[in-house]
Amino acid sequence: MARIVMKFGGTSVANIERIKNVARHVKREVDAGNEVAVVVSAMAGKTNELVGWTREASPMHDAREYDVVVASGEQVTAGLLAITLQSMGINARSWLGWQIPIETDNAHGAARITKIDGSQLIQRFKEGQVAVIAGFQGIGPDKRITTLGRGGSDTSAVAIAAAVKADRCDIYTDVDGVYTTDPRIDPKARRLPKVAFEEMLEMASLGAKVLQVRSVELAMVHKVRTFVRSSFEDPDAPGMGDPINPPGTLICDEDEIVEQQVVTGIAFAKEEAQISLRRLADRPGISAAIFGPLAEEHVNVDMIVQNISEDGSKTDMTFTVPATDIDKAVATLEANKKEIGFDVIQSETDLAKVSIIGIGMRSHAGVAATAFKALAEKGINIRAITTSEIKISILIDNAYTELAVRTLHTVYGLDKG
Amino acid sequence: MARIVMKFGGTSVANIERIKNVARHVKREVDAGNEVAVVVSAMAGKTNELVGWTREASPMHDAREYDVVVASGEQVTAGLLAITLQSMGINARSWLGWQIPIETDNAHGAARITKIDGSQLIQRFKEGQVAVIAGFQGIGPDKRITTLGRGGSDTSAVAIAAAVKADRCDIYTDVDGVYTTDPRIDPKARRLPKVAFEEMLEMASLGAKVLQVRSVELAMVHKVRTFVRSSFEDPDAPGMGDPINPPGTLICDEDEIVEQQVVTGIAFAKEEAQISLRRLADRPGISAAIFGPLAEEHVNVDMIVQNISEDGSKTDMTFTVPATDIDKAVATLEANKKEIGFDVIQSETDLAKVSIIGIGMRSHAGVAATAFKALAEKGINIRAITTSEIKISILIDNAYTELAVRTLHTVYGLDKG
Structure with missing residues (x-):
């Protein structure tokens, strides 16, 4: 048994059919006896729509109100995934940033997480409940909704993994891992089984775009073992539930990488x-x-x-x-x-x-x-x-x-x- | 100077252009020196879209999660209207049900308001701030989001008017008042200047559909003078800001109706x-x-x-x-x-x-x-x-x-x- 945080991005929850596929990934881990928290992004395109409206309302909009509008996208996905999981017989409930709470500073639109109280989530794990958490959002010192900036759901996931002392954090995305280079440029590019946090930081900031830079920094500080893996593979394919080496790339401490390559x-x-x-x-x-x-x-x-x-x-x-x-x-x-x-x-x-x-x-x-x-x-x-x-x-x-x-x-x- | 609650339904906030029109109605009342709280519904069509998703996820969905999903619609409108008001130089901020808080019972999907603490809103009025409140939603005893059932934003508006002891509650809708009968059936139908609460209750429950029945009950109990008026008229047309007899129909205590008609x-x-x-x-x-x-x-x-x-x-x-x-x-x-x-x-x-x-x-x-x-x-x-x-x-x-x-x-x- 392990405690796992699973994160799914916008393309993985773009419609109800894909949300049902996500639910199957979650069910696989629950059936294996794991304690599971799921962090979700807004359905693909929704955040852009919401941001567009705030700009249409006023180009010089108040970041606090921007956060109120934009955070609604993740709220919708969290509720829908909880409903879907329940329909599959899984005890699940949604959590919004202010309910956990995920405390942040006051930098609306690009807030930083200051504290996460994991106690309620851990209590629910013990009762066999899956937590479905709206990513990208928190609550500021003024008790108003904050958002973490673009791609912030990765950061939410890693921060929650640290707060609940998860064994690993699986970032499900539309690629199946981190590659030696962009396969569209070089077809000989290979998926890396492991990448050190420091290396991933350089790759992310250089536009490898798989993980938000801040989430990698956070994972490095708290030593959260983070897997980058695909949400589009068959959730029940062989090896998908492998507790030690699931398919994907493990972002981890360099000590865990035995045979160090000179160039990654x-x-x-x-x-x-x-x-x-x-x-x-x-x-x-x-x-x-x-x-x-x-x-x-x-x-x-x-x-x-x-x-x-x-x-x-x-x-x-x-x-x-x-x-x-x-x-x-x-x-x-x-x-x-x-x-x-x-x-x-x-x-x-x-x-x-x-x-x-x-x-x-x-x-x-x-x-x-x-x-x-x-x-x-x-x-x-x-x-x-x-x-x-x-x-x-x-x-x-x-x-x-x-x-x-x-x-x-x-x-x-x-x-x- | 008066304290006014203004409520705008889904068709009145269907897009940013209409939200800007709503903002002009609000500005008119603010410029007249009034203290103003605005209650908004979701943009027209949004609630249906969200409800559709919950059904697609599972026909037998959990009402608690349904509420999380559906309440997001009003959240978006509240943020967008606050942004729009700010762009017109009006000090405004959005409030969600859990922030005020609007306390309800635990009947998710059709919750009843149990208590509204108006003190924060009144404090902000005194600082010259307009409150933009997400209608239709509250917070239950379990600290989860609740919704009040279809048309619940009317109820939110009247309940808030009672909580802050507003002088009147203006329900802006797509008709300009309550008529002696449906003008589509009888072109001789006339707009009533005043209707007693009891009469309105019968009209609402008989499908006159202008106001949700529960909102009229609440207005009757708390004697909230409620105007039904049009959001589609020019906000600055003559008489629109009349503090005593704004255009529309006043729903009020029967004592206020001097010349009582036998049939209304x-x-x-x-x-x-x-x-x-x-x-x-x-x-x-x-x-x-x-x-x-x-x-x-x-x-x-x-x-x-x-x-x-x-x-x-x-x-x-x-x-x-x-x-x-x-x-x-x-x-x-x-x-x-x-x-x-x-x-x-x-x-x-x-x-x-x-x-x-x-x-x-x-x-x-x-x-x-x-x-x-x-x-x-x-x-x-x-x-x-x-x-x-x-x-x-x-x-x-x-x-x-x-x-x-x-x-x-x-x-x-x-x-x-």
Whole structure:
């Protein structure tokens, strides 16, 4: 017997037929004698509809009222899944954020969970009841409904798993796990049986989009063993109920990964843009003068490279922003030209960032050199490089993205498994 | 300055454009210096969609989970109206049933309000804030969401008006008041300036459908002056903000109606059916033997007429049920034939009930005789009659409904005003 949190996203509960399929996944775990909490998102498309209405009502809407409107989507799914489970003879009830309660801070629209009291849920587990929990929502200090921001149901699930000390948290989604790279780019991509939390963090923030970044951070802090698996497989297919190795990818502590690969995956982000500020005075506070105004305008700055000029008195600063933010970024910098004191501003779009990720590279030299050599052999020009302990990111022309991903996937032995 | 509760139904908030129109009605009252609470229904069609999903999930759904799903409709409207009001510079916030709280009993799906704490709302009025309240919902003793049954938002509005001691409760709907009869049947129908609570109760239960019966009962008990008025008129048209006589019909205590008419209106209900049980033993408990089983099957029995048979030893029992329930009613009676002990069962459909309503008839003789004479002159056969202090109901063939309504409307002087 285990205590399991199961989370189903919007496409998995898009209509009643799919909700019935979700109920079969839940029944499988209940029949195996497990204690189960299920966290659900809004039916696919519903959140967009609700958000659209709030914008139509007023583009400058109050985030507290936005939360009231948008949180209703998960409420509907929770009730419908509880009804469906009951019709299959399973003792189930729905829980809304304020009923558990899932306490959050006051940042309506993007609230952070501050405390979850798991005692009521645990009591109901002992009575044999399945908890069906509306994801994405909580209750703020002012006793009003809050939402956790897009994708917040993943965070709800992991936080609840931590609060009830679940043995694992199964995130059911429309893919069957985490891959070495995007299979649409490289058909040789393979599903990874295990990924370390740190690696998953890099993959999620780089657009691998399987799990919300905050949910992975939370899982890492609380050491919640998290499976990414498919909701679209037959719930009763062989192995689906395997308590140790269910099909999917386990996101876990690195200690649990016995045979550490040097490189785990190749991620990428298209539609990047680059900005270079030339001949800046190399003085203390120059970074703050540049990036402060950009942060105020909510421009998400990524790879930052600073070079000293030839005579050592001036410096060049180069960094990337999402292509959609390039105009805003340049305008903001021009408006602050005097304070920053740059000579020339240059910008370029149609770039892509390709990243090599692997916890194993901490103890291996030459990982970066292998990439540079492989890309050079394909004639791919590297425009910028940033590295961290477990990641190497390389900025290239957008047009070479697929070639670069496949080249790196092969050179690090990911094709073979 | 007055304290006003305004209620808007589903068609009045069917889309964002209409919600903006509702906001203009609210702004008019706020600008006049009034303290305002607004009660809203779900956007037209939403409740049906949500109810449909619960049935699709399971025809035998748990009423507690049904409430979780269905209450979301009003939640969405409340948030959207609050956003819209804020965009017009009005200080407004939404309130859900559990936040006020609106306490109810545990009868999920058809809960009754047990207590409303108006103190938070009154405090906010004093701070100049408009309360936008999700109608139709409350919180049960188990701290779960309850709903009040179809049309329950009217009841929410009246109950809140009573709780905050409002000067009046304006029910905005798709008609501009209560009429002497249905204008689609008789173009000479006139809007009534005032209707007594008791009269409105009879009209509502007879299918005049403007106000939910329970809301009128509640208004009567708490003496809440209730206006029925149109949400589709221009919010800023002359007279719309009249604090004493806004356009519409005032439902009020009979003392407030100075010139009492003998007859106030002619109501009707089509699609009635009649059942007659012949030659019953006239013994104590015979009514219970007949109507007990029907009540258990939720058959709504209406006009009941009992005749003694010629020799005095036997009796005939005749009563009406909605035509949609006739098969269920007959089957139930046949199943209980032995206990009831009737000889023959006869049933007939295609009947209609026409009712003459007026508080003034309490002090006037001959009101019924006038109706019988007028209908006889038109060759309309009367199949059954029941009377109360303020109502005379007559059962006739469906085909004569319109003729009977127009004839009675004229004979009681309602054409002229």
